[in-house]
Amino acid sequence: RKEVEQDPGPFNVPEGATVAFNCTYSNSASQSFFWYRQDCRKEPKLLMSVYSSGNEDGRFTAQLNRASQYISLLIRDSKLSDSATYLCVVRPSGVYGGSQGNLIFGKGTKLSVKP
Amino acid sequence: DVKVTQSSRYLVKRTGEKVFLECVQDMDHENMFWYRQDPGLGLRLIYFSYDVKMKEKGDIPEGYSVSREKKERFSLILESASTNQTSMYLCASSLYRTGGKENGYTFGSGTRLTVV
Numbered sequence: 001r002k003e004v005e006q007d008p009g010p011f012n013v014p015e016g017a018t019v020a021f022n023c024t025y026s027n028s029a030s031q032s033f034f035w036y037r038q039d040c041r042k043e044p045k046l047l048m049s050v051y052s053s054g055n056e057d058g059r060f061t062a063q064l065n066r067a068s069q070y071i072s073l074l075i076r077d078s079k080l081s082d083s084a085t086y087l088c089v090v091r092p093s094g095v096y097g098g099s100q101g102n103l104i105f106g107k108g109t110k111l112s113v114k115p
Numbered sequence: 116d117v118k119v120t121q122s123s124r125y126l127v128k129r130t131g132e133k134v135f136l137e138c139v140q141d142m143d144h145e146n147m148f149w150y151r152q153d154p155g156l157g158l159r160l161i162y163f164s165y166d167v168k169m170k171e172k173g174d175i176p177e178g179y180s181v182s183r184e185k186k187e188r189f190s191l192i193l194e195s196a197s198t199n200q201t202s203m204y205l206c207a208s209s210l211y212r213t214g215g216k217e218n219g220y221t222f223g224s225g226t227r228l229t230v231v
Binding site: 032034036041042043044045046049087089102103105106107108 | 148155156157158160163173203205218219220221222223224225227
């Protein structure tokens with residue numbers, strides 16, 4: 001089983017749609033979780049951290065289900081500018097420093113929002 | 116804002132050349148990383164460093180080496196460039212977790228290297 005798995009998409013949605021991305025991770029001891037956004041030919045940028053209680057930032061909601069080892073990202077009222085690849089990212093342990101502390105990146109889910 | 120600066124945005128090199136990719140961060144981060152990103156393969160870790168003069172191999176170190184002589188600078192070296200090293204190279208840095216907040220990585224804007 002891959003460490004972090006995502007549906008590669010692409011997800012093609014109309015403006016205003018609600019879209020959900022899902023991600024599963026294999027290491028049950030994983031400690032930290034993130035969603036990154038990557039625009040075409042640009043670097044990944046941190047979109048939001050994911051907390052156990054779930055968290056919201058404007059139109060974006062992230063949720064974590066530790067029992068199922070599952071992370072989600074919901075985008076409401078999608079905009080053309082949301083078109084990008086969304087990367088699910090996990091830190092597999094609570095160790096900071098050393099390879100165990102490195103972030104593990106999913107391959108990303110591509111979103112295309114159409115007018 | 117943390118800035119991670121990569122020296123070149125686009126680079127074209129010939130097979131067999133020695134190639135240096137430079138990365139500098141300005142926020143006193145301990146940790147620095149080199150990734151390559153290829154379509155369908157995602158980000159793959161080449162080398163990383165947790166301190167000056169310290170380096171560790173990532174998942175795909177073959178054909179690469181690194182240098183970290185100063186905390187702010189992490190260089191990736193392609194000893195003898197080959198066409199299969201044509202890729203987007205991304206440098207990243209991070210701070211150890213402080214105050215209970217996890218900050219993730221900050222990436223440079225990338226170097227698109229073509230080896231001909």
